[in-house]
Amino acid sequence: MLAYIVRRLLIAVPTILLLIVASFFLMHFAPGGPFTSERPLPPAVLANIEARYGLDQPLWKQLWDYLYNIVVHFDFGPSFKFKDRDVNDIIAQGFPISLTYGSLSFLVATTVGVSLGIAAAIKHNSWIDYLAVGLGIAAQALPNFIMGPILILTFTLWLGWLPGGGWNGGQWPYLIMPVIALATSYMGSIARITRSSMLEVLNSNFIRTARAKGLPTRTVIWRHALKPTLLPVVSYLGPVFVYVLTGSVFVDIYFSTGGLGQAYVGSALSRDYAVLLGVTILYGVLTVLVNLLTDLAYAWFDPKIRY
Amino acid sequence: MSLFSIKDLSVQFNTADGVVEAVKGISFDINPGECLGIVGESGSGKSQTFMAAMGLLPPAGLATGSALLNGQEILNLPVNKLNQIRGDDVGMIFQDPLTALTPHLRIGQQMREVLQVHEGLQGSAARARCLEWLERVRIPEAKRRLDQYPHELSGGMRQRVMIAMSMLCNPKLLIADEPTTALDVTVQADILDLMVRLQKDEGTAIALITHDMGVVARMCDRVQVMRLGQFVEAGETREIFRAPKHDYTKTLLAAMPRIDAGDAPKALEKVDEPLLKVDDVKVHFPIHVSGGLFGHKVPLKAVDGVSFDIRKGETLGVVGESGCGKSTLARAVLQLIEPSAGNVSWLGHPIVGLRRAELNKYRKDLQIVFQDPLASLDPRMTISASIAEPLKTYRPDLTERERKKLVAEMMERVGLKANMINRYPHELSGGQNQRVGIARAMINKPKLIICDEAVSALDVSIQAQIVELLRELQQEFGLSMIFISHDLSVVRAVSNRIMVLYLGRIVELGDGEVICSDPIHPYTKSLISAVPIPDPDVERSRTRLKLPGELPSPMDPKAALRFLPSRLAAGENDYVPQLSEVKPNHFVAEHDPLEAIMAKA
Numbered sequence: 025m026l027a028y029i030v031r032r033l034l035i036a037v038p039t040i041l042l043l044i045v046a047s048f049f050l051m052h053f054a055p056g057g058p059f060t061s062e063r064p065l066p067p068a069v070l071a072n073i074e075a076r077y078g079l080d081q082p083l084w085k086q087l088w089d090y091l092y093n094i095v096v097h098f099d100f101g102p103s104f105k106f107k108d109r110d111v112n113d114i115i116a117q118g119f120p121i122s123l124t125y126g127s128l129s130f131l132v133a134t135t136v137g138v139s140l141g142i143a144a145a146i147k148h149n150s151w152i153d154y155l156a157v158g159l160g161i162a163a164q165a166l167p168n169f170i171m172g173p174i175l176i177l178t179f180t181l182w183l184g185w186l187p188g189g190g191w192n193g194g195q196w197p198y199l200i201m202p203v204i205a206l207a208t209s210y211m212g213s214i215a216r217i218t219r220s221s222m223l224e225v226l227n228s229n230f231i232r233t234a235r236a237k238g239l240p241t242r243t244v245i246w247r248h249a250l251k252p253t254l255l256p257v258v259s260y261l262g263p264v265f266v267y268v269l270t271g272s273v274f275v276d277i278y279f280s281t282g283g284l285g286q287a288y289v290g291s292a293l294s295r296d297y298a299v300l301l302g303v304t305i306l307y308g309v310l311t312v313l314v315n316l317l318t319d320l321a322y323a324w325f326d327p328k329i330r331y
Numbered sequence: 332m333s334l335f336s337i338k339d340l341s342v343q344f345n346t347a348d349g350v351v352e353a354v355k356g357i358s359f360d361i362n363p364g365e366c367l368g369i370v371g372e373s374g375s376g377k378s379q380t381f382m383a384a385m386g387l388l389p390p391a392g393l394a395t396g397s398a399l400l401n402g403q404e405i406l407n408l409p410v411n412k413l414n415q416i417r418g419d420d421v422g423m424i425f426q427d428p429l430t431a432l433t434p435h436l437r438i439g440q441q442m443r444e445v446l447q448v449h450e451g452l453q454g455s456a457a458r459a460r461c462l463e464w465l466e467r468v469r470i471p472e473a474k475r476r477l478d479q480y481p482h483e484l485s486g487g488m489r490q491r492v493m494i495a496m497s498m499l500c501n502p503k504l505l506i507a508d509e510p511t512t513a514l515d516v517t518v519q520a521d522i523l524d525l526m527v528r529l530q531k532d533e534g535t536a537i538a539l540i541t542h543d544m545g546v547v548a549r550m551c552d553r554v555q556v557m558r559l560g561q562f563v564e565a566g567e568t569r570e571i572f573r574a575p576k577h578d579y580t581k582t583l584l585a586a587m588p589r590i591d592a593g594d595a596p597k598a599l600e601k602v603d604e605p606l607l608k609v610d611d612v613k614v615h616f617p618i619h620v621s622g623g624l625f626g627h628k629v630p631l632k633a634v635d636g637v638s639f640d641i642r643k644g645e646t647l648g649v650v651g652e653s654g655c656g657k658s659t660l661a662r663a664v665l666q667l668i669e670p671s672a673g674n675v676s677w678l679g680h681p682i683v684g685l686r687r688a689e690l691n692k693y694r695k696d697l698q699i700v701f702q703d704p705l706a707s708l709d710p711r712m713t714i715s716a717s718i719a720e721p722l723k724t725y726r727p728d729l730t731e732r733e734r735k736k737l738v739a740e741m742m743e744r745v746g747l748k749a750n751m752i753n754r755y756p757h758e759l760s761g762g763q764n765q766r767v768g769i770a771r772a773m774i775n776k777p778k779l780i781i782c783d784e785a786v787s788a789l790d791v792s793i794q795a796q797i798v799e800l801l802r803e804l805q806q807e808f809g810l811s812m813i814f815i816s817h818d819l820s821v822v823r824a825v826s827n828r829i830m831v832l833y834l835g836r837i838v839e840l841g842d843g844e845v846i847c848s849d850p851i852h853p854y855t856k857s858l859i860s861a862v863p864i865p866d867p868d869v870e871r872s873r874t875r876l877k878l879p880g881e882l883p884s885p886m887d888p889k890a891a892l893r894f895l896p897s898r899l900a901a902g903e904n905d906y907v908p909q910l911s912e913v914k915p916n917h918f919v920a921e922h923d924p925l926e927a928i929m930a931k932a
Contacts, residue, residue, distance in 0.1 A: 238449060
């Protein structure tokens with residue numbers, strides 16, 4: 025197991041490196057640059073600024089310096105757009121926010137989704153099943169950029185219960201809507217996957233054996249059926265986890281939460297090379313780690329899997 | 332008073348196509364301590380009868396009538412009442428031991444929960460009882476098994492665990508639903524022996540649901556023959572075998588191939604050039620094993636140096652237990668997987684390592700019929716399209732009309748009705764689909780057909796028809812066949828010569844009748860003696876040669892020398908047993924005397 029983890033982390037190093045190099049070149053090949061604007065700067069000024077950020081150097085030299093600073097100083101460089109702020113600051117400010125409402129969304133989506141799916145499967149073809157399936161499909165059809173406005177219209181403008189945006193250090197009234205908006209569609213998918221997986225498991229031979237042994241229904245469900253049911257759910261949860269952890273640009277825009285999602289998209293639009301690369305690397309590292317965690321989780325759900 | 336009594340039991344299923352009546356008002360009794368056989372083919376309702384009685388029907392199923400256990404009505408009881416009976420008064424074991432145990436719970440956990448629920452027994456007392464039963468079903472290293480997961484045990488061991496688990500609370504009735512169908516023949520014999528002993532020692536009545544007349548002959552006191560949801564005949568086992576009254580019972584008995592029938596096809600005269608020559612073929616798969624930072628690979632020797640040849644019109648039977656490399660050998664011969672070493676030549680031309688285009692020229696003459704008829708046909712192609720497909724490859728000159736004519740002729744030849752041309756595989760029965768598979772293989776008039784477990788998934792009566800069809804086709808087209816099966820009785824019925832494989836190597840090769848009636852190698856002897864014979868008198872008076880130990884894993888380096896303990900003792904773990912011709916055309920692998928092998932136990 026330990027050897028497996030070490031091996032996976034070793035493989036992660038070239039993966040991340042490849043990610044950096046590919047993103048770096050893609051970014052520079054995109055037309056425009058951080059200092060192109062509608063009113064072009066005088067050439068002398070532009071050359072001056074570019075020289076300050078090292079953009080006049082050949083590409084390979086820029087890449088080398090970038091990597092060197094990361095490895096030696098853990099410095100992802102200054103932002104090209106916001107003066108006096110560097111990438112480390114921007115991530116340190118935005119990521120905790122995204123992390124907070126993201127992990128809460130993940131928790132909500134998983135618990136509600138799995139419970140809904142299990143209830144539907146146990147009461148197959150009953151009103152509970154139909155209700156759960158209906159809810160699941162409705163939720164799946166509501167991505168966060170649709171849920172956002174709906175929630176604000178209902179709870180802020182109409183009922184006046186919740187503040188329409190802001191973060192305020194993550195107090196719960198400010199958290200509720202972003203969390204629900206982000207969680208809803210994932211919850212729908214999780215419910216659907218859980219339901220079909222549970223139905224399949226309930227039809228399997230070992231469940232028949234458990235019943236033939238005279239075990240009470242709740243033992244059959246919780247002890248025998250649950251773990252195998254969750255196996256396909258876990259493989260879906262991995263990517264979802266990365267996605268919600270890094271926040272969502274729509275949630276950040278609708279609810280002015282100030283998370284990383286907005287900074288990410290903003291940096292791509294304004295060619296803020298340093299911020300864009302920094303956040304991409306963060307996403308890359310998270311993906312690698314979560315994938316590893318998912319694979320380790322498999323071993324807990326299925327004893328046949330051993331590392 | 333009878334222990335278990337079924338009266339007018341009917342089972343219906345509500346399906347999308349309307350109500351299907353699976354069991355149509357049957358009645359029978361089981362007396363304390365007896366073994367009742369319920370015999371029938373797939374779809375006869377034999378399993379559903381007992382599932383209904385135990386409340387294990389799927390939600391769409393509806394049971395009516397009466398099921399009395401010790402005079403108490405149990406049919407359609409609420410689940411909490413049924414749960415007091417299931418696992419306590421009535422134990423159940425099922426067909427497929429590989430999927431019947433919960434994969435993520437340890438053997439001990441799964442056994443203990445039975446005691447917990449029914450007797451409130453916990454902790455070390457429960458553990459002791461589980462251990463006691465594992466030892467009674469003769470599981471080697473019983474103590475270690477308690478903490479193992481099901482996938483760490485072999486199929487035979489898992490079925491023993493199932494039996495031990497269902498016997499924990501000393502049930503009065505054990506329902507065994509095809510308990511040995513998925514098992515190898517020697518493992519089957521072990522499990523049956525075990526059940527006989529339990530019936531005797533514990534006085535447990537057994538309801539044995541099976542399609543295999545040989546198993547019935549060995550086990551049952553009385554038999555109920557079931558067909559299409561009804562009983563067609565019932566009586567004492569000996570009576571039924573001696574003088575079956577109903578036509579269906581007669582067909583069933585006649586369809587069962589017998590290993591002791593003594594009418595295996597004769598060996599062919601030696602003719603000049605063999606059609607196919609297989610020379611020292613090896614197939615090794617690299618298997619990843621953990622250890623160290625990056626693990627390493629060890630070869631799994633699926634086929635390890637097999638040589639044989641086949642003459643025109645000859646049938647070579649290939650037998651062996653699971654993991655012996657039968658199917659891998661077939662695929663290597665056809666170059667569906669490339670052999671790691673060795674040579675295969677067709678009419679003198681080597682075909683190993685050819686490029687795809689060159690190989691395709693030979694493929695016309697070399698065809699294969701697979702085990703699972705439904706899965707081996709493209710579900711989105713009509714059966715006539717499947718049959719016609721090889722014609723498009725090898726006879727591109729044919730017009731659409733000519734092709735249709737050839738397909739229609741071939742369909743008629745294999746016994747498929749002309750109006751079936753536009754059917755899809757899922758609309759046909761298993762037997763019909765296998766006829767499609769044969770028609771597809773035969774359409775280009777090949778010279779050699781490999782039947783890889785081609786009749787194993789079929790009911791006995793259908794199996795007999797397909798075997799007959801293959802024989803006729805062989806006569807008609809002068810076809811050669813490699814007939815691979817785990818079922819020795821069927822192989823004997825069709826093969827001129829039989830080759831016995833053990834862990835990727837030949838242990839014995841000779842004329843069919845000689846192998847079955849006068850085997851020399853201890854492994855062959857144990858295989859033959861384990862095959863059940865559908866005749867109660869013969870079957871019960873036979874003695875079995877039981878070799879020590881479980882069926883070994885191909886990954887076990889010492890398993891290859893199971894029959895040469897002297898070499899193992901000498902530390903020659905890599906020794907390869909040599910094949911020698913003990914009598915004309917009868918090859919046997921080197922082995923120690925039987926006593927030395929038996930002494931190892």
